[in-house]
Amino acid sequence: MGVDVRHFVVATIIVVLVTVAGAVLLDSADLLPPLASAQGVTIDWLFGIHLKLIAFLFALVIVFMLFSIIVFRSKPGDLSAGKHIHGNTRLEITWTVIPLIIVAVMGYIGVVTLRDVTASAPDEMVVEVTSAQWSWRFDYPEQGLTSTELLLPVNQPIRFEITSTDVIHNFWVPEFRVKQDAVPGAVNLLRVTPTVVGKYKVRCAELCGLRHSQMLADVRVVERSEFDNWVGAETARLAALDTPEARGEQLYETQGCIGCHSLDGTVVVGPSWLNLFGSQEKLDDGTSVIVNEDYIRHSILYPGDQIVKGFQNLMPANFGEILSEIDIKDLTAFIKSVKD
């Protein structure tokens, strides 16, 4: 066995050892958050394959590099040259073709896993997700409910229909693994089957402006019976909402007003509603107005027209399409009621 061959064999053995060690290390390290969806199983499996590939390629390059650094370093004062080889076509073809095969295999796996992750189920439950700077609203069309908390029955395939009322957001629950952009003017689908009862958070994953980091919503995955109870209770509560103020408060929470307007006088993004009604507001063109029913209605429908001094034109402009006239009256009644 020549010296060259011996070097090569030794390096190869080290590569194998380091690959195994790396793969075991990556495998045992607790890298990902807990898994809570059926789709995530496929994703974690594919990620595991990637980790093994990474361990191998890392070992291959790093070991050969370190081996050369140590074994082939030149002695001080030695000005001679290394071995005169220009290359080796057979070797080049090998390390083009083998990666091509790996790419083909990974491509195939990629297609199959994508199919698994996006597959639909016959008994899907629809949840409409509407995002706005910087809040989430969840509509359950089958149950006729609206909520700011995402409540899901465990092991129930869900089809999220995701949209946005202003800029692009992204619906992501890390424990479910999958994510999907919420694009204004479009409805994007995302399929998730939650598998573990517990509390999670929706975390907006697409930069959406000032309070992007705080654009969260609670997620509760519950047993079927608990979900049904919640549906019953909510339906009853809504039916019992008979005053305009109560309905207005409900809208305040579900339509996202709560994201920007406080009820206790603190300024978040827009003016607080505390003692707002009847007060005098200075506008940024220098004039001022008395806050009355007309002004409130106008501000909801055409938020850009009259900007209160010191604030920016950040309120979504499409509430006219979402709210009915009755909703606006209810909201106005609620605003009137916010007094200390």
Next chain:
Amino acid sequence: MTYIITSLCLRDSSCVEVCPVECIIPGKPMKEWPWYYIDPETCIDCGACIPECPYEAIFEEEAVPAQYDAKGGEYIARIGLQGHYEGQNNQGDSVILDCTKQLEAGENIDLTEDIQPNYTYFTEGVGYGALDMQDEEVMASPVVEDEIDQVPEAAAVDVVEESDDQEAEVSDVEEVPEASTAGLEDLEAEDVVTIEQSHGGGVRESANEAVPTWQPPFFLTIGLVRGLLGQLFGTLFGMGLVWAIRFFMGLDEFWAAEPAWVVGAVTGTLGFMIGVGALTDWGKWMIGMQAPMVHGPPSGKPSWFRYFSVDYNHKVIGIQYTVTGILVMLVGGSLAMVFRLELVATGMQFISYGTYNSFISAHGIIMIVSILIGVGGMINYLVPLMIGASDMAFPRLNAFGYWINVPGVILLITALFVGGWDTGWTGYPPLSARAPIGVQLFFLGVYMIGLSSIVGSLNLLVTVARLRAPGMSLFRMPIFVWASISTAILQLTATQFIGLAFLMVVTERVLGMGFFDPFISEAAKAVGAPPGDPVLFQHLFWFYSHPAVYVFILPGLGIISELLPVFCRKPLFGYRWIAISSMSIALLGFLVWAHHMFVSGMNEFLRIPFMVATLLVAVPTGVKFFSWLGTMWQGKLTFPTPMLFVLGAISVFLIGGLTGLPAGTVATDLFLHDTYWVVGHFHATMFGGFVFPFFAALYYWYPKATGRKYSEKLGKLHFWLMTPSFWVQSIGQAAVGLKGMRRRIADYDPALGIENYHFWITVAGILIAISVLVCIYNLWYSARKGETAQDNPWRSRSPEFQIPSPIPEHSYPNPFEIVGEPYDYGLPGSVYVSMESDKVLE
């Protein structure tokens, strides 16, 4: 001293033979100096040539006329003229001259401008190749009047290059290195300044008397200062214009800030370019004036002057790019330091959400710009040297391409002061359509810098296509040149798309064009306008921005391939495969853009072809890695600082490439997209693909560029501070990403339990910053105090290492020829370049 008046000379060469001391020589390069000159150093004023000239173009010093009265029918020749002249010289050879004009009787030609090129040809032009930008004392030394005629000796050598007879010349040329370095000491300020004072000053005085002109104070002659003033006035002018128009239109809010800033940004940039002088020559051509190529440092100015003004030498421009790139990187890095400290703990410590968002947006784009500028620096400095071109194909365009970056960067920085912007460097609408005004300056700044990419890459492609040394076939080019053309192809063909996309948002904001706005007004709907499409923007944006990341890394990978053989003393393994892999990465780069949009809601089926194309990029990238390993295997490795950075680059780029794999398959990317995994990924690719190789290149060519050695100790300190820190930083970023850390968030949930990780990422970031400061100190200090460097400290075969350090103004005294393979280290007796001597390297 006797003068040939250049515009009267029709180069029939009648005078050449009669000169007893052979001091009449034709200008070189011909395309820029197509006239004959008298070497003032050797001319003995015998007057023999004067009667020989059939066109009466030669005069004694006292007799040089300020103007010429045409008799009618004769020709003058000047750059910028359009006419064509054909005639014969006294030996019966035909003479063909463009740039001429036949005069009419009584026409009066001003000759004073001929004097200038006539003497600068010798004082600063190719005549004195040895007289380099080097001597710092130019300003300090007093002008000694009585040394007027004493012209330095050493510089004469390469002026004699006219001879066609190669053999006869060898002895002359071999002296060049010693002669020119020795000459440097003698060539003190007095000499230079004196020449200007005596000849030029003397002649110009007469012109000055006729038209008394105001002499601006020194600082106003600095191009950068004039440019900045130009930008200021241009901006004010544009804003005023908008306000005036809006006022006369009777608009209520005629003082509105946004349209004023938009127009002001554009006119300001124009103002800068006019002020700095990047448009001057083109302007002169347009009105028929001549604007000859000025060579060498401007006379009577300190040596730093040319770096702050428009200069056409590619080495000067390369250094301008490089230094600007480093400065811009410092700005972007400081922003990162601020938000990195903010991220050490959960909760907002000392900046607001708004500031945080502005800072990450600005950090992202400013770093990207610094990379683009750094890439421009490496390419401009190195490629002409490597292919043996005396300069880039279009030197004026080259200067334009550099200078347009400066107002662009100023716009980006100004954006932070007019409200900032919170869209990230990606600027997706509708968010960018409603972001603060800063976003407009961000868009326009990027637009200007994009112009630089386009003209720079065009220039490079023409240079490589047309100006390679004889014998340099495509597969004998240094491998860095391959990397550069791959990059240039990407820049030339893709940059338009980001310009377009950004401009569309700019107009959407100021003119209400609803390209990307899904919620159009009732009025627009009523007339049947379709709603805009936010996803369209992402396609346009990434069609540039994905290729752009390969623009960042290809030159860096080229540097790795270029340096490895030198420090392994072994041929580059699989040269052709590496060259082709660069090209295929570039081409594949056009087919993968939508891998940034797997979750954007674009057509579902598109995800599959883009996934496959993305995975395919691994193949040529793999070829590069394996070829590097093949180069190291059985080499004789040494580890000076540049080699350390090369090895560091490979290790870091490996992390970048491997973290890219899971992001490439759609299913896993649904999890990884927009998390810190991606942040870790692209930092590793950009550091491994650009930052580390850039530092390697800085150290490697530093002795060539400055003539001095950098401190090896500080260089190694830089490396050992930066590399482990970077591993910690990028592996830490990837890890927090897996834990659920989203990208671009000002604050994170304590429940994720990643505060510890963030602490260490920040520590690593600070160490990286410190290491960069160490590097800058090293480069700065060594440029002044470092030991003198050898001509070829690395025993490289590359042509630029076969000429003196620092490289003379006109790099190669004579064109060289390629007679071998570029990387044949270890093959006894082989040579790559043959300078006209038969000197065998090694």
